[in-house]
Amino acid sequence: MKSRLLLSLVLLTLSLSTFAAEEQKTVSVPVIDFSKVKSADEAWKQVENSQKSPTETPKSQEEAFDQLLKYFLTAQSTAEAFVKTFPADERSWRARLIVLRVALKLREYGIQDPNADEQKKLSEILDAPEAPATIKGEASFMKLLLESSTLTPDKPEGFVAFQKTVADYLEKYPDHVLAEQVKALQMRALDADPTSEGMATLKKLAAGSDPRQAEVAKAALERKEKTAQLTSKPVDLSFTASDGQPVDFANLRGKVVLLDFWASWCGPCMRAMPTVSATYQKLHDKGFEIVGISLDQDKDAMEETMKRMNMTWRQHFDGDGWDGKIVKQFGVQAIPSAWLIDKKGMIRKVGLTDDELAPEVEKLLKE
Numbered sequence: 001m002k003s004r005l006l007l008s009l010v011l012l013t014l015s016l017s018t019f020a021a022e023e024q025k026t027v028s029v030p031v032i033d034f035s036k037v038k039s040a041d042e043a044w045k046q047v048e049n050s051q052k053s054p055t056e057t058p059k060s061q062e063e064a065f066d067q068l069l070k071y072f073l074t075a076q077s078t079a080e081a082f083v084k085t086f087p088a089d090e091r092s093w094r095a096r097l098i099v100l101r102v103a104l105k106l107r108e109y110g111i112q113d114p115n116a117d118e119q120k121k122l123s124e125i126l127d128a129p130e131a132p133a134t135i136k137g138e139a140s141f142m143k144l145l146l147e148s149s150t151l152t153p154d155k156p157e158g159f160v161a162f163q164k165t166v167a168d169y170l171e172k173y174p175d176h177v178l179a180e181q182v183k184a185l186q187m188r189a190l191d192a193d194p195t196s197e198g199m200a201t202l203k204k205l206a207a208g209s210d211p212r213q214a215e216v217a218k219a220a221l222e223r224k225e226k227t228a229q230l231t232s233k234p235v236d237l238s239f240t241a242s243d244g245q246p247v248d249f250a251n252l253r254g255k256v257v258l259l260d261f262w263a264s265w266c267g268p269c270m271r272a273m274p275t276v277s278a279t280y281q282k283l284h285d286k287g288f289e290i291v292g293i294s295l296d297q298d299k300d301a302m303e304e305t306m307k308r309m310n311m312t313w314r315q316h317f318d319g320d321g322w323d324g325k326i327v328k329q330f331g332v333q334a335i336p337s338a339w340l341i342d343k344k345g346m347i348r349k350v351g352l353t354d355d356e357l358a359p360e361v362e363k364l365l366k367e
Contacts, residue, residue, distance in 0.1 A: 029073040034085035043082050044091055047098070050078040076102040093135040096125060100142060119146060137176035140169050144182060148189055153351060159193040163201055187216050191223065191333060192351050199224070223331040227350060230330065234345030235259070237326070241314040242299070247291060254343050255289045256364045258357070261327065261337040263295040264305035269336040272354035273309045279358045280313060287343075288361050289313065295321050295335060343367060 034043045054071050058064035079098035086092055103118055125131050125139040144165060151158050166186045173179060190202050202224075205217035237259075238248040249257070260276065262269040280290050290313040296302040297319050306315065318324050330339070338357070340349035342364050349360055 029070060029077055032074075032078045032081035034081045037085075040082075040086040040089045040091070043086060044089075047078050047082050047091075047095060050075040051098070072102050072106060090132070093125065093128075093131050096121070097135060097138055097142075100139075104142060104145060119143065122146075133173075134176065137169075137173040138178060140173065141176075141178045141182060144169065144185055148185055151189055151192065152353065152356075153192060153194045154356075156193075156195045159189060159195050160197050162189055163193070163198065183210075183213055187213070187220060188334070190217075191220050223333065226331045231347045231350075235341055235347060237329075239316050239326070242294075242302070242317040243314065245314060247314050247316070249291075249341070249345060252289060252291075252341075253345050255287045256283075256343060256361055257341040258288070258290045258352075258361070259293065259330075259339040259341060260290055261293045261295065261330070261332050261335050261339075263321075263335060264298075264301045265296070266335050270305075270309070272336055273311065275354035276357060277310045279361060281310075282358070283361055283365065287365055292316065293324070293326050295324065295327065297321050340364065 032046075034046075037043045037046075054067050056067065058067050076099050079095040079102075082089075082095040083092045083099070100118060100121055122139045122143050126136055126143075131139075144162075147158075147162055147165065151162060163186065166182060166189075169182050170179060173182075176182075187205075190198050190205075193199070193201075202217050202221055205213050206221060208214050208217075234253075235249045235257075238246070238250070241247050258276070262273070264270070276290070280288065292311065292313060292315040294302045294315050294317050296317065299317055299319065302315065302317055305311070316326060318326075320327075330337075338349075338352040339347055340352050340357075340360055342348045348364060349356075352360060
């Protein structure tokens with residue numbers, strides 16, 4: 001677990017998903033063959049060794065990307081070889097999870113396209129009578145992760161189903177090591193949940209006996225109240241942009257505006273940015289504007305990314321990251337966070353995905 005956490009931090013620090021967003025990378029991965037090893041124990045040692053984070057210091061971000069991509073794929077192929085060679089060994093269940101965990105991590109960083117077999121393979125683990133309960137608990141958690149990635153306010157029924165699945169998990173695996181992460185996943189979903197059922201669940205958790213969960217639920221309720229206030233009147237926001245030019249939303253009436261909270265170190269932000277930039281180039285002359293709110297604390301990193309990603313719109317930068325005044329004003333808890341504002345200055349969409357952006361902008365431009 002520690003090595004996986006370290007790897008994730010390295011990936012985030014180096015913004016390696018930037019490379020994934022720009023091009024598909026391939027690296028040479030050795031073929032793993034356990035057909036001639038003396039025992040499952042010997043093979044399992046290789047599986048464990050493949051989980052250790054790289055120790056060589058990369059000379060560039062691109063070299064770091066190649067190094068860590070090879071790490072991911074080697075860990076995955078070693079676990080696959082163990083399953084193939086020793087399917088009856090109890091550790092093969094752990095190896096199956098390694099394979100799926102790597103697939104989800106590659107998907108998360110945009111390095112590999114989603115695989116339709118992921119849900120199927122997880123279901124096979126959950127349906128196997130011989131799979132240990134701890135393994136099934138982790139497989140269930142991974143299914144929740146996949147399900148949460150499909151949630152969108154435009155499909156509220158998905159939130160209702162997701163919360164039921166979470167409740168089922170916590171009832172079945174209350175003491176699992178991942179139970180707290182499931183609760184955190186539940187709260188992130190409730191934060192975006194537009195349904196009355198979601199609001200009722202938040203209020204129930206806020207009044208519950210779990211002090212940590214109650215605190216988070218109360219904060220979520222406050223953010224929802226803040227969002228309701230923000231969407232009840234035209235956006236009132238003005239500042240001096242990073243290029244020294246004034247930005248006042250009162251002067252943007254008559255345009256459709258995307259208020260985009262982002263950062264250069266944010267992998268999902270960088271994966272979405274090519275689509276955001278393309279939409280801006282296509283629709284800017286028709287009345288579409290973008291105003292960026294950067295959570296970067298390094299202005300040079302922000303400006304380098306703006307140049308590389310063709311982000312030609314104005315940006316707010318104060319270097320305060322999550323403590324920034326505008327970030328707090330809008331109650332932003334995660335990025336990317338996209339707020340689409342109509343010609344009257346009213347917020348019409350919150351939590352817009354890059355795939356939804358162009359159609360929604362075009363719809364508002366016609367109003």
